[in-house]
Amino acid sequence: MPKLSVTIITRDEASDIAAALESVCWADEIVVIDSGSRDDTVAIARRYTDRVCVREWPGYVAQKNAAASLASHDWILSIDADERVTPDLAQEIGALLASEPSAAAFRIPRVTFHLGRWIRSTDWYPDHQPRLYHKHRARWTGAYVHETVTAEGAVGTLTHDLQHYAYRDISDHLETINRYTSLAARQMHEQGRRAGLLHLVAHPPLAFLRNYVAKGGFRDGSVGLVISLMNAYYVFLKFAKLWELRRATTLPRR
Numbered sequence: 001m002p003k004l005s006v007t008i009i010t011r012d013e014a015s016d017i018a019a020a021l022e023s024v025c026w027a028d029e030i031v032v033i034d035s036g037s038r039d040d041t042v043a044i045a046r047r048y049t050d051r052v053c054v055r056e057w058p059g060y061v062a063q064k065n066a067a068a069s070l071a072s073h074d075w076i077l078s079i080d081a082d083e084r085v086t087p088d089l090a091q092e093i094g095a096l097l098a099s100e101p102s103a104a105a106f107r108i109p110r111v112t113f114h115l116g117r118w119i120r121s122t123d124w125y126p127d128h129q130p131r132l133y134h135k136h137r138a139r140w141t142g143a144y145v146h147e148t149v150t151a152e153g154a155v156g157t158l159t160h161d162l163q164h165y166a167y168r169d170i171s172d173h174l175e176t177i178n179r180y181t182s183l184a185a186r187q188m189h190e191q192g193r194r195a196g197l198l199h200l201v202a203h204p205p206l207a208f209l210r211n212y213v214a215k216g217g218f219r220d221g222s223v224g225l226v227i228s229l230m231n232a233y234y235v236f237l238k239f240a241k242l243w244e245l246r247r248a249t250t251l252p253r254r
Contacts, residue, residue, distance in 0.1 A: 005071035013081035104153030105133035185241035208232035
């Protein structure tokens with residue numbers, strides 16, 4: 001039966017890391033890579049595993065691949081500090097690994113808790129994430145944001161949810177949007193993409209309609225409305241920042 005290594009990358013996650021590690025304490029190994037936490041993240045992690053490494057931050061992709069390289073076992077489950085593996089998901093993974101899976105990786109549906117409820121609508125659900133993978137047949141790829149596992153072979157899909165506690169409140173949500181849209185805009189700019197009037201005017205309303213109507217945000221009442229609007233704002237801010245970057249490279253300097 002293949003053994004499983006769980007990998008987690010951290011920085012200043014003292015408020016979350018214990019619950020995350022507790023949810024995967026059934027695994028054969030836990031590997032934590034910290035990028036210089038200023039709180040008690042490392043001390044808390046060492047209560048659960050002796051495989052804790054402190055390493056400078058090279059970016060999401062490089063850090064997650066570094067964690068995989070330190071894992072002793074071929075099969076890896078990668079989670080973030082704000083995620084939890086439920087008993088049902090743990091049981092499903094255990095049953096899957098009871099024999100060597102033929103797929104190179106598996107996507108896991110992720111459900112987010114926000115504004116007092118689990119969100120099973122909008123772009124947020126099922127939000128399949130490729131997190132369970134064979135380290136010799138798959139690896140993390142990407143640039144600055146939205147990194148993913150790229151597999152050399154088939155990718156399966158699990159049934160049970162990975163729980164995600166993404167934001168403390170709306171202010172925390174807005175801070176994350178600001179950070180991630182900057183990374184997304186930089187990534188698109190380096191890929192040669194441009195943002196024009198159509199992107200700024202049309203894409204955000206379309207994103208709202210997709211989230212609130214097509215993907216059922218209306219079923220979550222006022223919470224679904226807020227999340228749909230925030231997702232549309234994410235789209236607007238991403239293209240606005242891309243537009244700004246383009247202007248900065250074409251306008252004459254003062």
